[in-house]
Amino acid sequence: MSSLRLAAAQYPIGRFADFAAWHSNAADWVATAAGQQAQLLLFPEYGAMELTSLLPEMLQQDLTGQIAALQPFHDDFVAAYAEFAKRHGVYIVAPSLPVQHNDVFVNRSYLLAPNGAITWQDKRQMTRFEREAWIITGGADLKVFDLDLGGPAPLRAGITICYDVEFPLIARAMAAAGADLILCPSCTDTQAGANRVQTGARARALENQVFVAVSPTVGLADWSPAVDVSVGWASMLAPPDRGMPDDGVIAKGDLSQPGWVHAELDFAALAETREAAQVYTRRDWPDQVQPSLDVTAVSL
Numbered sequence: 001m002s003s004l005r006l007a008a009a010q011y012p013i014g015r016f017a018d019f020a021a022w023h024s025n026a027a028d029w030v031a032t033a034a035g036q037q038a039q040l041l042l043f044p045e046y047g048a049m050e051l052t053s054l055l056p057e058m059l060q061q062d063l064t065g066q067i068a069a070l071q072p073f074h075d076d077f078v079a080a081y082a083e084f085a086k087r088h089g090v091y092i093v094a095p096s097l098p099v100q101h102n103d104v105f106v107n108r109s110y111l112l113a114p115n116g117a118i119t120w121q122d123k124r125q126m127t128r129f130e131r132e133a134w135i136i137t138g139g140a141d142l143k144v145f146d147l148d149l150g151g152p153a154p155l156r157a158g159i160t161i162c163y164d165v166e167f168p169l170i171a172r173a174m175a176a177a178g179a180d181l182i183l184c185p186s187c188t189d190t191q192a193g194a195n196r197v198q199t200g201a202r203a204r205a206l207e208n209q210v211f212v213a214v215s216p217t218v219g220l221a222d223w224s225p226a227v228d229v230s231v232g233w234a235s236m237l238a239p240p241d242r243g244m245p246d247d248g249v250i251a252k253g254d255l256s257q258p259g260w261v262h263a264e265l266d267f268a269a270l271a272e273t274r275e276a277a278q279v280y281t282r283r284d285w286p287d288q289v290q291p292s293l294d295v296t297a298v299s300l
Contacts, residue, residue, distance in 0.1 A: 007038035034088035047095025
């Protein structure tokens, strides 16, 4: 695997009359990116909350009630994206959604493969809004995914959902497990929030000498108390070192404008950058994922 054509969505939360209308919109988005030769499509965090527009208006306004009421759409939602992946021969990170897991709800991003395989990554680190107002719980397991893109070796990727990318050890664990690409679905309601995600993504690319891609929700959905305002831009990021852009930015979308952002990621060039880099941030991390450093308290 030497290169990948990746498409990251700047995705507006839609409002639909019925499931068929939602399905048609999702199919159009996938077909557009696949028609531009994308091999991997990255959708944002909580993009699936648009399905709550199919609920009675009272439930649409009920923060905690809506996520339980969303669950009957779950299987058809996953099946739709699985079918899109098979139809177009692409990998898709579907818009994330709250999923009931045992007695709690988690924020889950599904990864759908062209061969019909279905897997997922649950968000680990909850924001205050998720934890305090929405009662969504962080997941425990971290995964890396091997994507067969026709090369001599698969591409290994990880998913850090929004706030997760702001915590170095999550991406570091994935990089230590061999991930060369970190995918970051995001949903932020202020430009400050979007900048926090972008800053975290750029830092993870620098620290681990990997590619990082961000996909945000964008625009207004004033009927939804959960995702009423979305601010952000898609980006594909690299370590700013030899062979890569000086600022580490391979591609960047326009702020909060709906559409796809595309980039060709060259993993052979990334490997060369690691070897010829001015700094070896990837190899200069401690051998263990959880660093054990002595700290001395000093009284002044």
